[in-house]
Amino acid sequence: MREELRPKLVGARVKRVEDPRLLTGQGSFADDYRPAGMVHVALLRSAYPHARLLRIDTAAARSMAGVVAVFTGDELAEAARPMVATSKMKDYRATAMPMLARGKVRYVGEPVAAVVAASRYIAEDAARRINVDYAPLPAASDPLRAAEASAPLLHEEVRSNIVLSREFARGDAAAAMAAAPLRVGARFRFRRKAVLALENRCYLGDYHRGRRELTLYSATQVPGIVRDALSELMAMPEHLIRVVAADVGGGFGGKASVYPEELLVAVLARRLGRPVKYASDRLEDLLSTSQAFDEIVDAELGVANDGTIAALTAEVVGDVGAYSIYPWTAALEPVQVVSFLPGPYRMPNYRGRVRGVATPKAPLGPYRGVGRPVAAFVMERLIDMAARRLGIDPLAMRRQNFVAAEEFPYRTGSGIIWDRAGFAECLTAVRVALDYDALRRWQKEARAAGRWIGIGFASYAELTGIGSKIPAAPGMPVNTGTETATLRIDPSGSVTAIFGVASHGQGLETTLAQVVADELGVRLEDVRIVQGDTAGRAYTTGTYASRSAVLAGGAGKLAAAALREKVLRAAAHLLEAHVDDLVAEGSRVAIRGTDRSLSFREIARSVYLQFGRMPPELQEELEATKLYDPQFGTTSSATHAAVVEIDPETFDVRVLRYVVAEDCGRVINPMIVDGQVHGGVAQGIGAALLEELVYDGEGQLLSGSLMDYLVPSAAEIPPMEVIHIEAESPTTLGGFRGMGEGGTIGAPAAIANAVTDALAPLGIEVTELPVTPERLYRLVEAARRKE
Amino acid sequence: MSGKRRIAVTVNGTRYEREVEPRLLLGDFLRSELDLTGTHFGCEHGICGACTVILNGDSVRACLVFAVQADGGEVLTVEGLGSVEALHPLQQAFHEHHGLQCGYCTPGMLMTALDLIRKHGRLTEAAVRAGISGNLCRCTGYQNIVTAICAAAAAMQSGEPAGDA
Secondary structure, three states: OOHHHOOOOOOOOOOOOOHHHHHOOOOOEHHHOOOOOOEEEEEEEOOOOOEEEEEEEOHHHHOOOOEEEEEEOOOOOOOOOOEEOOOOOOOEOOOEEOOOOOOEEOOOOOEEEEEEEOOHHHHHHHHOOOEEEEEEOOOOOOHHHHOOOOOOOOOHHHOOOEEEEEEEEEOOHHHHHHHOOEEEEEEEEEEEEEOOOOOOOEEEEEEEOOOOEEEEEEOOOOHHHHHHHHHHHHOOOHHHEEEEOOEOOOOOOOOOOEOHHHHHHHHHHHHHOOOEEEEOOHHHHHHHOOEEEEEEEEEEEEEOOOOOEEEEEEEEEEEOOOOOOEOOOOOHHHHHHHHHOOOOEOOOOEEEEEEEEOOOOOOEOOOOOOOHHHHHHHHHHHHHHHHHHHOOOHHHHHHHHEOOHHHOOEEOOOOOEEOOOOHHHHHHHHHHHHOHHHHHHHHHHHHHOOOEEEEEEEEEEEEEOOOOOOOOOOOOOOOOOOEEEEEEEOOOOOEEEEOOOOOOOOOHHHHHHHHHHHHHOOOHHHEEEEOOEOOOOOOOOOOOOOOHHHHHHHHHHHHHHHHHHHHHHHHHHHHOOOHHHEEEEOOEEEEOOOOOEEEHHHHHHHHHHOHHHOOHHHOOOOEEEEEEOOOOOEEEEEEEEEEEEEOOOOOOEEEEEEEEEEEOEOOOOHHHHHHHHHHHHHHHHHHHHOOOOOEOOOOOEOOOOOOOOOOOOOOOOOOEEEEEOOOOOOOOHHHEOOOOOHHHHHHHHHHHHHHHHHOHHHOOOOOEEOOOHHHHHHHHHHHHHHO | OOOOEEEEEEEOOEEEEEEEOOOOEHHHHHHHHOOOOOOOOOOOOOOOOOOEEEEOOEEEEOOOOEHHHHOOOEEEOHHHOOOOOOOOHHHHHHHHOOOOOOOOOHHHHHHHHHHHHHHHOOOOHHHHHHHOOOOOOOOOOOHHHHHHHHHHHHHHHHOOOOOOO
16 A cells, blocks of 8 residues: 555544543542652641731641641742743843742732641641731732832832833834724723642652652643753752653643742752652632733724724733743733734734733733633624624624735734634634524524524634744743654564653643654554653653644654654665665555565564674664754634523523634544643633632632632533634644644633624623623613613 | 541442541542542532542542541442443543543542433433533533433443444
């Protein structure tokens, strides 16, 4: 069979290799490790949003039976440097995040003291017996108040709570806006939300005093970044540090940063010379894991009478919380709002300005979509507002303004390049799947019968699989643009493929095996993917920013091709054939057109065990390491459609139907892509309707449990229809585009537009998310009073 | 707090006797005392359902039950359901239909589903959605979990394996 006609694993619905262990309770999550001699950490966390630490009395805690040690920030001051997320971005003011607070506390939930004890129960008992004298300081919890010159300062050394600002501009937005026949705009707000992976953060440090080796088992997405950080902050060479993230219970960005608790268990393990575990509970997670969104966006869109977009302007204030998240910085989320705001649209004139304001809350950090869910919410609302005013269909208005096929590659208003992607194809596919005209007729009838039914759309584009030419966060001095694969065949003929990525639900052990097996010519079951472990990796970061399929997939392809060459050279010698006549397939190498073949096992045994009989030029290990760098990255895009119904009595929003057409390039495993889209959309629906971290004016968290912080259940999430437009990426190996985040980018905007559409007869515009029953009630009441 | 109690609990068919503090949660008992780490905590206040196990024939949250309350009782955890070599039909259905991603909520989801199927037999999609509404999943958007449970319910009723997707 000719090579191109072989059945391929890439593109097939291959069941996941990681499933059996996870289905039978045999996973290895960080909290599942319990080495001999392990002790537990409980943290005393600040009860105040902003206060001076006058005195910490740990005597009573220390004297309790079962307590091993108690530490304050001052006592561990020499044990590690504070974390400082640096950036080359102009107008960014770096601030330091301590491991344990020193001098003062800056948010409710900030770690103040650590108890180490024989059990978590005892450690928590002891933490309650630590007495802290706080001198409360004034605090501005509201970001607009905190941005004022008179506001109390959180970090005195940077002399302002405005810790970053940036502007993007193209054309003359002011003039074009002034000249535009139609201008629509509003103040939009997307409230603060939690990342909320189901597994709380958990870290286990294990230090071997004899070998001076540190192993950190971490619920992290970025073992490589954590290793680099520990090396720098603890002044240890990297070859003595190993970070393991075997099974991780969801990440969504919340586990993509380095945390004080992670550093703390490493420091304590080194100091105490025994395994030290910290396992967060849910309250601690809601208080201290990096948080998401929380931007106020004043935006305006200028449009010609025929619906052509003329200009976009935006002023963004982002509430970045008390500390700049390591290593991404406080700039990551709010700056991405303005850089992605122009969306997939032709945008001749644009000005977007952003300021990041420090407030006494947990740090803002990466969350699935990063900036783009907020950008899409604002832009897609503006499009609908304009379309309604002009009497143009919302789908037609989008289509008319999309960057067209002949315009790719297209530089957006903020400088991002869209490569050839299926913007219009996605929109058309959604239109067809909905049977759009019939759906609108049904809506009209339902409306006439008194039902509040709405149809909403969202189109977006995102940059995925980012290479080394673009930092993943603005000005961040960490290379996130490369990935390396090492492939090796052992004497048994089985293949080990080692990557630096760190799967936390994406099924990378399956999809990367599909890529490697196809390229190498072996059976899927002969490939074992090693990931989520820094051992054996010179440089690696992890899994975030929709990068793993593109970067690790590309590195895997390159390494597999190089290794296949080695195998074929050895086989040519053994079979006394010419390399060009050989084909590797199904873990065998055959001479084309004959029945003569050798298995990978036979070839490997010959190479390793009869090494002396191989000619000198073939005396090489069956191993290859390749680095892949996609340079700039690629474009992923989608159109989402939501059909909702609002209960006029309870203001509950039911999502009746949800359709996604997405272009992630060549699909490696459609089952896994569907699952990623389903999960992303569910999180987006949660963000649109339910999920909100509520802080009071002082900075106290009011939604610190899952009874107050609402996560969608199976009863709130509708069945979803997912359509794949496989427009292969022209810029990446294999044609893959990243797709882990898109669901969450499109869904809030689509829901906001659908709710607005449902209430169109009342003239209501949804400008704030989540649009909870209470907010809807107030909107409807206000509209009725006006009538 | 002080004063340990002697308890005897049968877990996955094996009888265990241990001295425990009265405040020890059943979930911590399973994880720390018996090394059965398949039962995961997600919230420790009874909302997320990740720690669901079967106690004396009913699904319970192992974060809301003390180990001493299980004294003399029978507990089934995910480790007692099937093995890597021989998956239970419910586990097989989750595998076939991609009903799990990170796998953290999965043990609790499986035990809740088992309880539903044992008590109600064949299940409609709406019944499954209502039935698992006390189990949170952040990865899957529930769709494939619902499909898997419906398929497993049908298969377990008819005695057939939980069919190909």
